[in-house]
Amino acid sequence: MTGLSGASKAIEVTNKRISQYAASDSEVLIQGETGVGKSRCARLIHDLSNRNRGPFVELNCGSIPRGLVESELFGHEKGAFTGAIKTHAGYIRRAHHGTLFLDEIGDMPLEVQAHLLHFLESKRIHSVGSDRDDLIDCRIIAATNESVETLIGRGEFRKDLFYRLNVLPITIPSLRERSEDILLLADEFLQFEIESLNIDNRTFSGSCYTVLRHYSWPGNIRELKNVIKRAVVLSHGQSIEPESLGIEVDTLFKVNDHKGMRSEMLEQVIRSHKFNMTAVARTLNISRPTLYRLIKKHNIQLDS
Known part of the structure; x- marks a missing residue:
């Protein structure tokens, strides 16, 4: 290199x-x-x-x-x-x-x-x-x-x-100053773990990529490496899901400006709280009516 x-x-x-x-x-x-x-x-x-x-x-x-x-x-x-x-x-x-x-x-x-x-x-x-x-x-x-x-x-x-x-x-x-590199690095570290452990191929799910991309990474590259190591150990099956990352959703999605929220972020918060709308609204620091307006705006299906 x-x-x-x-x-x-x-x-x-x-x-x-x-x-x-x-x-x-x-x-x-x-x-x-x-x-x-x-x-x-x-x-x-x-x-x-x-x-x-x-x-x-x-x-x-x-x-x-x-x-x-x-x-x-x-x-x-x-x-x-x-x-x-x-x-x-x-x-x-x-x-x-x-x-x-x-x-x-x-x-x-x-x-x-x-x-x-x-x-x-x-x-x-x-x-x-x-x-x-x-x-x-x-x-x-x-x-x-x-x-x-x-x-x-x-x-x-x-x-x-x-x-x-x-x-x-x-x-x-810092990693947040070059956020476009996060997924590239995550894939690189994942491939390294797969080869080191000699295990079957694993991939990140779409929602897992969402979490990786939007987390602030205060520990930078070192933290990202450790999160991927943990995810490989905790994941079951070929697809790695957000819960295997060990990142607190409240830390990831605590926002005050919900107007700029992306649909994939909102959907991930909802799923992480198992469709408990009261908990979702509390995490996002918004009212339930505002939450439902956002759900309608982003055309998110609530069928659990």
């Missing part, structure tokens, strides 16, 4: 940036909501670059206790501190001749940010407890799901480090 999956204009622009950035060796700063595919983006930039024969090393800065971040990033010598029973090669050293992806860099302590800035400017690291500097050939790609400008405003991120990392910025669009 040479880019992120999708056919939307937003993802087309993103994939163009990935290709352009792969031809460079400068630092990249990836921003975007949780689950949009920042790690995948970083991996693509590495794989398409002339560093692809070297290692791709990934570190989630928020997954390491704050007191150990410096040691994990730059390494330490045996006896450098209590518990340092052997020499430890840090993440930067392990990425020599390759790429180091620093995910959630906003969680990196300020004092370690200063050391990272020094490395970016000198390409040299000083392991904890060492008496020498080592030259390391490593490209840094960083990512965050929170606005760096906001972090700087709160005093949690160094402005000079931001400028040093933000040489090649890229923002991955």
